Amino acid sequence: MAKKVVTFGEIMLRFATPGYQRFSQATSFNASFGGGEANVAVSLANYGVDVSFVTRLPENDIAKACKMDMLKHSVNMDNVVYGGDRLGTYYLETGAVARASKVVYDRAYSAFSQIKPGMVNWEEVLKDADFFHWTGITPAVSQGAADACLEAIQVANRLGVTVSTDLNYRKNLWKYGKTANEVMPELVAGCDIVLGNEEDAEMVLGIKPEGVDVTGGHVEAEAYRSVSQQIMAKYPRVKKVITTLRGSVNANHNTWSGVLYDGKTLFKAADYNITHIVDRVGGGDSFMGGLIYGLLTYEGDDQKALEFATAASCLKHTIYGDYNLATVEEVEKLMGGDASGRVSR
Numbered sequence: 001m002a003k004k005v006v007t008f009g010e011i012m013l014r015f016a017t018p019g020y021q022r023f024s025q026a027t028s029f030n031a032s033f034g035g036g037e038a039n040v041a042v043s044l045a046n047y048g049v050d051v052s053f054v055t056r057l058p059e060n061d062i063a064k065a066c067k068m069d070m071l072k073h074s075v076n077m078d079n080v081v082y083g084g085d086r087l088g089t090y091y092l093e094t095g096a097v098a099r100a101s102k103v104v105y106d107r108a109y110s111a112f113s114q115i116k117p118g119m120v121n122w123e124e125v126l127k128d129a130d131f132f133h134w135t136g137i138t139p140a141v142s143q144g145a146a147d148a149c150l151e152a153i154q155v156a157n158r159l160g161v162t163v164s165t166d167l168n169y170r171k172n173l174w175k176y177g178k179t180a181n182e183v184m185p186e187l188v189a190g191c192d193i194v195l196g197n198e199e200d201a202e203m204v205l206g207i208k209p210e211g212v213d214v215t216g217g218h219v220e221a222e223a224y225r226s227v228s229q230q231i232m233a234k235y236p237r238v239k240k241v242i243t244t245l246r247g248s249v250n251a252n253h254n255t256w257s258g259v260l261y262d263g264k265t266l267f268k269a270a271d272y273n274i275t276h277i278v279d280r281v282g283g284g285d286s287f288m289g290g291l292i293y294g295l296l297t298y299e300g301d302d303q304k305a306l307e308f309a310t311a312a313s314c315l316k317h318t319i320y321g322d323y324n325l326a327t328v329e330e331v332e333k334l335m336g337g338d339a340s341g342r343v344s345r
Contacts, residue, residue, distance in 0.1 A: 003296045005044050005131040006079075006161075008054045008120075008152055009037030009138045010112035010145075011066055014322060016092040023093050023102070033069050034322025036135040036168055039282045042323040043289025043312070045074040049296070052076040052129075054120060054152075058084045058111040073323065079125050084111025092281060095251035101280070105172060113142040120148065122155035131292055132156040135166040135285075136204060139183050140173035146183050153190035157237075164193035166288050167200035180204045189235050193295075195242045195288055201227050205234070228261035239263065240302070244287055244313075252277050256314055258287065260306045267303045269310035270335075279320045286316035286324035290331065311335045 015029035041053040053075050057063040059082050066087060067077050088107030095101035107113060126132060132152060139146035156163050165188060174180055184204045188194065202208040207230045228241035240262050247255035254274050260267040290312030294305025311334040315326035 002050050003130045004128055005041075005049055005051045005133065005292060005296075006054060006126060006129045007037035007041045007051065007133045008149065009035055009135060010088055010107065010110065010141060011035040011038040011053070011055055011057075011070070012088040012090050012107060012110075013062060013066070014090055014092060017094065020094050020096045023091065023104075029091070032321050033066050034282060036137045036166065036285050037133060038070065038075075039285035039322050039324070040133055040166075040289045040292070041075045042070070042073045042325075043286055044293060046323075046325060047289075047293045047328050049293060050076070052079055052125070054079045054081075054125060056081045056083060056112045056115045056119065058082070058086055060085075060087075062087050063111070079120070081115070081119050082111075083119075084109075084114050086110055088112060094279070097250045097252060100251055103172075103281075107141065110141075112145065114144060115142075115148050116144045117147045117151045120152070122152050123159075126152070126156050126159055126161050129156070129159075129161050130296065131164060132161050133164045133166075133288065133292065134187075135288075136168040136180065136184060136200070137170055137173065139187060140170055140180065142176055143178065146178075146187070150187055150190075153187055157190050162193065163191045164288070164292060165191045165195065166284060167194065167196035167204045168284065169200045169203040171203070181206060185235075189237060191235070191238060193240045193242070193291075194231060194235075194238050195244070195284070195291065197244050197246065197284070198224075201231070201243075205231065207231060207234075222266070224259050225261060225266050228259075228266070232261075232263060242291060242306070242309075244284060246283075254280070254317070256283075256310065256317070258306055258310045258313075260302050262302055265302075267306050269306045272310065272314040274314060274317045277317045280317055282322040282324060283313050283316055285322070286326075287313035289324060293328075307335050308332070 017026040044051040088110035245257040290309035294308035298304040316324035
């Protein structure tokens, strides 16, 4: 039987400066769509998975264009709820070398930020799902979004649906009077699979790895064993903790890998040296999409699932926009060690 995944969160209109222009230089912006859980949905649909994206959209032409964009990528949009006045937006200035990228959000009073519990019939949406995925971005948007996310997690737990989260700490989003430390623990307690990085674990859960220096361009995998063990001790439902390992040499050059801890074994993925990044936005989402696909496809082989996620995300860094449009064949080719980039004909 085919596997089904449901993701829940906000999708936005993305305005990116052309090339490496600064905001102050740009006289035009490239428009596209993106958002954490939407990006995961597109990855999975691209791999042939039956995936449904749940969100709230206004009833206007921009939202229609957004929905068409998701449908173009084979994402099921039947469970969208409608209301509110605007689609959230974000602006991206792509960094270069020593200058970091910048993101400016404009999502206050968006249709999604005004979502409330009871607006989505989660019993119906999740009744035949295998996976439910959310990220720490959703509860950061508003109290209503946090409450609706908790509602979904509780239904998923009751129905026996595997729940995954990407902790995704965004300091610029927690503006409605609550901190991540106040809101996230109750939601994480209902999760089976937790993904994060060194900042997420510390800022969301108060758990910090020792001896980690991401600015040095190299991240030691073993430092995260204790973090994973602490998360599992604090949240008994969690069965797997995954950490992305990004070392920032500069804005265009990152090292990339990941580890997965299942309570007994710490699995480590291959290391990738990404020397010419095209677009790193959505990198973590592409990892999560690859991980969910790997866990569903290579059931019982956590090492292979982790390798697929890491290779998929490596390829995403070569693709412009939020979405990872790499194919299963391309990911598996890279997993097999072919990083030549030779023309396929």
